[in-house]
Amino acid sequence: MEEGSGRKRPGLLEAVSRFLSGRRKITEEEIQELMDAGEEEGLINEEENEMIRSIFALRDTTAREIMVPRTDMACVPIDATVQEVLQAIIDCGHSRLPVYDGTTDNIIGLIYAKDYLKYWGMDESAVDLKRILRPPYFIPETKNLEELLQEFKKKRVHLAIVVDEYGGTSGLVSIEDLLEQIVGDIQDEYDIEEEWLTEEAGGSVVVDGRLPIEELEGHFDVEIEREKFDTVGGLLFHLTGRIPAVGEEVESDNIRFTVLEADERRVSKVRVSRILPATAESEA
Secondary structure (H helix, E strand, O other): OOOOOOOOOOOHHHHHHHHHHOOOOOOHHHHHHHHHHHHHOOOOOHHHHHHHHHHHHHHHOEHHHHOEEHHHOOOEEOOOOHHHHHHHHHHHOOOEEEEEEOEEEEEEEEEEHHHHHHHOOOOHHHOOHHHHOEOOOEEEOOOEHHHHHHHHHHHOOOEEEEEOOOOOEEEEEEHHHHHHHHHOOOOOOOOOOOOOEEEOHHHOEEEEOOOEHHHHHHHHOOOOOOOOOOEHHHHHHHHHOOOOOOOOEEEEOOEEEEEEEEOOOOEEEEEEEEOOOHHHHHHO
């Protein structure tokens, strides 16, 4: 109530009520302004405000940006034994695994742990993996997360295989990956928390090859010119045209990358440091 006016000041809830009643269309920007006002008035907290903003960001985020890359997918071949499948489920801690025939470019279905556990201890000849496969759900890399969330709900699926423009497997997205875009990381008792960026003395950091470029940019306060890559490992592949060897140094945007761990498929660990002017380096 404003002093001396006798009129109630319109607030967040009244504005939202007008929006929900359909009196007029309201833009995303106006909703975000309402959320900011609500936070200032103490009607919602900062975490709730960020969550709402994350929901709006879903339409501008693609499956490719959040997927588990193909090289990190836990899969089993169609000719795997009962024991091999069960061991894979135990090792990765996931309840749904893609099944491939030949290579992971040919995903033919999904195996659910609950469907397979009934075969524990049975004779191998009595188990036909093909008979209990669930059909895979394929999506393009460009699928936006707002659409994907609706499709997960409509189709009642929890995992999608992401394919590139040639039909090859790029990775996978689970409903947990998608929800983490809204509420942040979801850790359960079986998750092993990994540190993807570790600071060292002198300002350098050791990062996982899967570290998103955005996080590296934020840490060093730089802007890296983007191509078709989202991770530090992808950046190094783009710069060299190959998987750089252990000990190799690559420089770009006044940043030096030193490969610490790598194999024939990917870069695993990289030391990243800012390139200082010659005088500063000699003084250091």
